[in-house]
Amino acid sequence: MKLKTIAIMLFMSMYFVGHSQENQSYNSSKFGKGLFNLVGKDSSWTMKIGTRFQFLASNLMQDGSSPETNFLIRRARLKFDGYAVTPKLKYKIELGLSNRDMSGVSQFTGNTPRYIMDAVIKYNFYQNFVLWVGQTKLPGNRERVISSANMQQVDRSILNARFNIDRDIGFQLRHHFTLFDNFIVREIFALSQGEGRNVVTGNLGGHQYTGRVELLPFGKFEGKGDYFGSDLKREQKPKLSIGVTYDHNNNAVKTRSNLGSYMETDIGFHETNINTLFIDTMFKYKGFSLMTEYANRDAKDPIAKNSDGTETGDVVQVGEGLNIQTGYLFKNNWEVSGRYSTATLDENITGKSPEKQYTFGISKYIVGHSLKVQTDFSLIDIENQGDQYLCRLQFDIHF
Numbered sequence: 001m002k003l004k005t006i007a008i009m010l011f012m013s014m015y016f017v018g019h020s021q022e023n024q025s026y027n028s029s030k031f032g033k034g035l036f037n038l039v040g041k042d043s044s045w046t047m048k049i050g051t052r053f054q055f056l057a058s059n060l061m062q063d064g065s066s067p068e069t070n071f072l073i074r075r076a077r078l079k080f081d082g083y084a085v086t087p088k089l090k091y092k093i094e095l096g097l098s099n100r101d102m103s104g105v106s107q108f109t110g111n112t113p114r115y116i117m118d119a120v121i122k123y124n125f126y127q128n129f130v131l132w133v134g135q136t137k138l139p140g141n142r143e144r145v146i147s148s149a150n151m152q153q154v155d156r157s158i159l160n161a162r163f164n165i166d167r168d169i170g171f172q173l174r175h176h177f178t179l180f181d182n183f184i185v186r187e188i189f190a191l192s193q194g195e196g197r198n199v200v201t202g203n204l205g206g207h208q209y210t211g212r213v214e215l216l217p218f219g220k221f222e223g224k225g226d227y228f229g230s231d232l233k234r235e236q237k238p239k240l241s242i243g244v245t246y247d248h249n250n251n252a253v254k255t256r257s258n259l260g261s262y263m264e265t266d267i268g269f270h271e272t273n274i275n276t277l278f279i280d281t282m283f284k285y286k287g288f289s290l291m292t293e294y295a296n297r298d299a300k301d302p303i304a305k306n307s308d309g310t311e312t313g314d315v316v317q318v319g320e321g322l323n324i325q326t327g328y329l330f331k332n333n334w335e336v337s338g339r340y341s342t343a344t345l346d347e348n349i350t351g352k353s354p355e356k357q358y359t360f361g362i363s364k365y366i367v368g369h370s371l372k373v374q375t376d377f378s379l380i381d382i383e384n385q386g387d388q389y390l391c392r393l394q395f396d397i398h399f
Contacts, residue, residue, distance in 0.1 A: 032370025035399045038082075046082035052149055052398040053077070053098070061389040073098045074155075074394070075148055077117065088125070092136070094118040107201070108262070114198040117167065132172035135197055138258075139172065139188040139212035140165040140245055141293050142280040143323065145227060150369045152229025152289070152327055153361040154376050154392045157341035159321035163295035165247050165276060168192035168208060168258050169199070182219030188212040194249045196258040205271050206250030208258060214243045221284065229291075230329050230337075231284040232368050238285045245278040256317050257297070263304040263314040270304035274316055287330070293323040302349050317352075319345035327361070337361040337376075353383040370398040 034048040056074040061067045076098040083090045094117040096102055102113040120134035137145055143156050144164040156164075170192030179185050193199065194208035216226070218240055222233035226241040249257045251271040263270035280293040302316035321344065327337030339359040345352045361376035373395055380388040 032367055032398055034079075045084045048079075048081050050079040050399050051077065052079075052396070054148070055395045056154070056392060057394075058390065058392045061391075063386055072100070075101060077101070088123065090122040090124075092118050092120050092122070104196075104198075106262075108195070108204075109198045110200045116198055128176050130174045132174065135167060135169045136172075137167050138165050138190050138192060138208075138210050138247070140210070140247065140276075141278040141295060142227070142241075142243055142282060142291065143293055143325075146229060147227075149396065149398045150228035152291075152325065152335070152337050152363070153339060153359060154374050154394045157293075157321075157323040157325070157339060157359075158343045158355055158357050159293055159295050159323040159341050162256075162317060162319070162343040162345065163276060163278075163297055163321050164259070165208075165210070165257055166259055167197040168194065169197065170208070182216075184214075184216040184219060186212075186214040186216070188214075192258075194252060194258050196254070204262075204269055205253040206273075208247065208249040208252075210245065210247045212243060212245040214241055216241050221282075225284055226282045228369060229289070230327055230335055230363070230365070230369075231287050231289045232329065232365065233284075234287050234329070235284045236286065239283070241282045243278070243280045245276075245280075247276040247278075249274045249276075252299075252316075255314055260317065261314065263312065263316075265304060265312055266306045266308075270301075270312065270314065272299050272301040272316065274299045288326075288328050290326045291323075292325075294320070295322075296320040302346075315349050315351075317345055317350055319343065319350070327363075329365075333365040335361075335363045335365065337363065353385060355383070356381040369396070372396050 034050040036049045038047040053076040054074040056072045059067055059069045078095045081092040095115050096117045102115060104114055105111060116135060118136045120132055120136040123131045125131055141160060141164055143160045144166065170190060172188060172190040174188050176184060176186040190210040192208045193203050194205060195203060218238055221239045222235060225233050250273055252274040253262055253269040253271055254260045255263060257274045257276055275298055277296045278293065283290045297318050299316040299318050302318050304312040304314040306312060321342055323341040325339040327335050329335040341357045344354040347353060357378055357380050359376050359378040361374060363372060363374040365372045375393045378390040380390060
């Protein structure tokens with residue numbers, strides 16, 4: 001059934017492209033800028049169609065255990081974006097086709113594959129105000145908002161794995177202004193369902209409220225470089241972005257705010273307020289890049305209990321994390337990078353030991369992030385569990 005659905009979607013995409021040329025102009029695109037660019041004859045709409053996938057090979061080793069080797073199609077996506085009626089009304093649709101993309105099927109997602117990653121409309125309705133409506137990433141930590149196609153290393157850090165707030169369905173209001181000279185300030189407020197992506201059963205708890213402020217004291221990065229890894233634009237002047245996000249999920253019913261497992265009890269769901277704080281920075285200058293992140297999560301009542309007071313075993317993943325990542329891009333487009341990241345969950349509540357990860361990476365950018373090969377080696381230090389060693393190799397192609 002899954003293969004049949006994917007085949008139908010691909011066929012419909014190709015059919016639409018083939019027959020649409022009778023009524024609108026068709027522009028071939030530079031590699032990495034989409035497979036097809038469609039424009040209505042009256043220029044009242046556009047559609048760019050793109051695709052990408054990542055092949056990942058990994059090997060995890062630990063003293064006293066046999067190595068675990070895995071080959072995986074880590075991500076496979078179809079993307080559609082453009083504008084309708086006016087360039088002020090933009091849209092984006094992104095579909096995930098790999099098993100990892102569609103994971104998390106449950107009764108709350110209709111027991112069907114979770115194909116939809118993004119389905120969002122962006123309306124610039126007044127001056128610098130833009131309203132987003134639909135499902136997309138919340139304005140959380142910078143590392144999460146950076147596309148998985150544009151990462152500096154093979155995958156994101158353990159800070160992101162433990163604390164990110166990912167995607168949700170709702171509204172976002174975005175605004176920016178220039179404070180003085182080139183000093184730019186961006187503000188984002190989001191109101192979302194608080195259950196995560198592709199939930200079809202409605203809101204079980206309260207709603208989720210997210211606010212973010214970004215300061216760019218030296219002006220904009222070239223090509224939106226504050227939201228992709230590596231200094232591929234080789235900034236000729238120092239560029240810095242400082243971001244702060246505060247997220248409040250009211251009466252949340254999942255162990256990681258809008259992610260994780262549902263906290264079910266004998267009378268329904270355990271509800272508690274969950275708050276998450278992110279502070280992050282991005283700095284780039286002449287091939288050098290530095291990204292830092294701090295995360296902290298707390299909850300009003302982190303331990304789920306039944307009506308008689310007994311603990312269910314579900315707990316909110318409260319704690320804090322730190323991520324420091326840096327790299328240097330040589331003129332031949334080879335890059336070396338390093339990362340130090342920690343995730344320290346409250347051991348008394350979660351029962352999980354502090355974790356540290358040290359990663360060294362090498363990347364070759366053949367056509368920027370659109371065609372690249374990346375490898376990295378990580379030392380994973382989990383307290384009282386012994387060291388683990390992770391080697392990864394990834395190929396990424398992005399049309």
